[in-house]
Amino acid sequence: MPPSPCALCKVNRALILRPKDHSKLCKTCFITVFETEIHHTIIANALFHRGEKIAIGASGGKDSTVLASVLKTLNERYDYGLDLILLSIDEGIKGYRDDSLETVKRNAEQYGMELTILGYEELYGWTMDQVVAQVGKKGNCTYCGVFRRQALDRGASRLEVKHVVTGHNADDVAETVLMNLLRGDLPRLSRTTSIITSTPSASANPSSNTNIKRSKPLKYAYEKEIVLYAHHKNLDYFSTECIYSPEAFRGSARALIKNLERVRPSAILDVVRSGEDMAKLVPGSDEGCGGVCSSSVPAAEEEEGGCGSAQGRSSGGEMASVEAQLRQNDAASEHNLETEITTAGGNGSGKQHGRHDSGAAPLSTAGKKGKKGFTPRKANKQVMGRCKKCGYLSSQDVCKACVLLEGLNKARPKNSIEVAYEVQDVSVNSIKDELKKTSIGAD
Amino acid sequence: MQNDEAVPITVEFSGGLEILFSNQKKYSLSLPSQDESGAPANVAFLVRHLCENVMKDPRKELFILDGTVRPGILVLINEADWELEGEDQYEVQKGDHIMFVSTLHGG
Numbered sequence: 130m131p132p133s134p135c136a137l138c139k140v141n142r143a144l145i146l147r148p149k150d151h152s153k154l155c156k157t158c159f160i161t162v163f164e165t166e167i168h169h170t171i172i173a174n175a176l177f178h179r180g181e182k183i184a185i186g187a188s189g190g191k192d193s194t195v196l197a198s199v200l201k202t203l204n205e206r207y208d209y210g211l212d213l214i215l216l217s218i219d220e221g222i223k224g225y226r227d228d229s230l231e232t233v234k235r236n237a238e239q240y241g242m243e244l245t246i247l248g249y250e251e252l253y254g255w256t257m258d259q260v261v262a263q264v265g266k267k268g269n270c271t272y273c274g275v276f277r278r279q280a281l282d283r284g285a286s287r288l289e290v291k292h293v294v295t296g297h298n299a300d301d302v303a304e305t306v307l308m309n310l311l312r313g314d315l316p317r318l319s320r321t322t323s324i325i326t327s328t329p330s331a332s333a334n335p336s337s338n339t340n341i342k343r344s345k346p347l348k349y350a351y352e353k354e355i356v357l358y359a360h361h362k363n364l365d366y367f368s369t370e371c372i373y374s375p376e377a378f379r380g381s382a383r384a385l386i387k388n389l390e391r392v393r394p395s396a397i398l399d400v401v402r403s404g405e406d407m408a409k410l411v412p413g414s415d416e417g418c419g420g421v422c423s424s425s426v427p428a429a430e431e432e433e434g435g436c437g438s439a440q441g442r443s444s445g446g447e448m449a450s451v452e453a454q455l456r457q458n459d460a461a462s463e464h465n466l467e468t469e470i471t472t473a474g475g476n477g478s479g480k481q482h483g484r485h486d487s488g489a490a491p492l493s494t495a496g497k498k499g500k501k502g503f504t505p506r507k508a509n510k511q512v513m514g515r516c517k518k519c520g521y522l523s524s525q526d527v528c529k530a531c532v533l534l535e536g537l538n539k540a541r542p543k544n545s546i547e548v549a550y551e552v553q554d555v556s557v558n559s560i561k562d563e564l565k566k567t568s569i570g571a572d
Numbered sequence: 573m574q575n576d577e578a579v580p581i582t583v584e585f586s587g588g589l590e591i592l593f594s595n596q597k598k599y600s601l602s603l604p605s606q607d608e609s610g611a612p613a614n615v616a617f618l619v620r621h622l623c624e625n626v627m628k629d630p631r632k633e634l635f636i637l638d639g640t641v642r643p644g645i646l647v648l649i650n651e652a653d654w655e656l657e658g659e660d661q662y663e664v665q666k667g668d669h670i671m672f673v674s675t676l677h678g679g
């Protein structure tokens with residue numbers, strides 16, 4: 130095959146075949162186009178405002194490394210006026226996270242960004258190594274995922290940052306859309322397709338650690354292009370699978386996504402867009418109200434399953450919430466979804482409905498006014514309160530992290546005979562005592 | 573096409589794929605110039621060759637699936653996406669640099 134020239138500059142040899150539109154680009158043009166598209170995503174969704182301090186959730190992996198690099202570039206090129214810092218969570222996994230954190234430290238120097246590392250041990254009294262020693266390898270991703278989401282918020286709060294960006298890419302979102310479809314989890318489908326999720330701005334305590342905005346600037350970026358961008362820009366990233374979820378992609382929704390991409394590369398963005406469209410039909414969702422009520426869509430701590438790369442596998446804790454979700458889904462389909470579908474034909478697109486909540490009565494998809502006895506809000510699990518133990522935003526009396534911690538701490542004494550645990554037992558027991566006190570106080 | 577000479581090439585693994593290849597990122601190889609049927613060596617043959625002769629890890633399915641490179645692994649032939657070069661039908665040339673990059677590993 131003769132080398133093809135770049136479709137843009139017509140000069141250089143094309144090295145990249147873009148999955149979204151099959152265009153052939155040279156290295157330089159690809160890098161520019163990739164950055165420009167993320168700039169458009171940022172502008173079109175008004176992700177940032179001038180002077181905002183942004184924490185980049187940095188793992189040292191390809192996605193967050195590319196995110197940090199691109200945001201630094203765009204911040205300078207388009208003068209966003211952002212104060213960018215790196216926030217890393219140390220799960221306490223020897224031979225994995227300690228190595229990847231070295232990468233983040235190098236990135237901090239390379240990009241001239243301040244870096245904060247916050248450990249599970251410091252936050253929860255447990256490293257993931259200890260959690261796995263306790264619960265085994267099965268289901269440990271649930272702990273890790275629940276802990277990490279809170280940890281990012283808590284870290285941001287310590288740094289007095291109101292906005293955390295994460296490196297979730299189009300493949301991640303497409304995978305989540307498929308997973309939530311397969312689970313029939315409509316509320317979560319709606320939440321995870323949003324580019325911005327934010328905790329209620331009307332939070333009782335404005336300095337509370339739950340009032341943190343989250344966004345995913347790489348939401349429309351293909352994983353393939355992220356890897357190519359990192360490769361062609363010689364970015365320094367870490368790429369070893371977590372030792373506790375090896376080969377997480379096997380037989381998962383992730384594998385399905387990758388197979389779809391092989392057959393038809395545009396499928397990934399198609400799934401993302403379909404997910405967004407379906408989200409509009411979910412009662413009480415961000416999308417459902419045409420984005421008007423976006424500031425009130427809480428990013429609950431239970432946003433996603435396990436860890437980003439391990440979502441495809443079922444994680445142990447999932448079943449706990451299934452029943453509640455089923456109830457919500459029933460409510461959703463009864464009160465809204467079906468109505469929406471049947472009336473949509475006569476009334477045009479769902480987006481328009483969102484704007485006219487005074488229109489056809491059944492179209493309470495808009496969610497806010499809720500003319501019927503039950504508001505769609507009720508169908509959604511987003512009735513947010515505070516965890517009685519730690520004060521973290523939660524739809525339950527006690528947040529997921531505290532429930533998991535309680536389980537861990539209860540089981541811990543059984544192991545206290547083991548020499549290896551002696552040292553830690555001191556701190557763990559004191560935490561346990563504290564938890565006990567709190568729970569008594571709360572009751 | 574009749575010669576039995578080997579084709580000298582470099583092969584590189586990254587993005588976590590090196591784990592399957594004894595944690596060695598770069599290999600200088602001499603690839604037989606013809607495949608099993610006597611046709612000029614192409615990337616499909618290279619992949620089989622790597623699997624049989626270079627890869628010591630038994631988890632072949634993490635590299636090859638259904639007879640070709642597993643979806644999610646990018647192949648760059650002299651820095652260019654292999655889809656621009658005819659994918660696994662590309663005939664390997666002397667001095668080629670062929671890179672396999674996994675996109676499947678998280679961070």
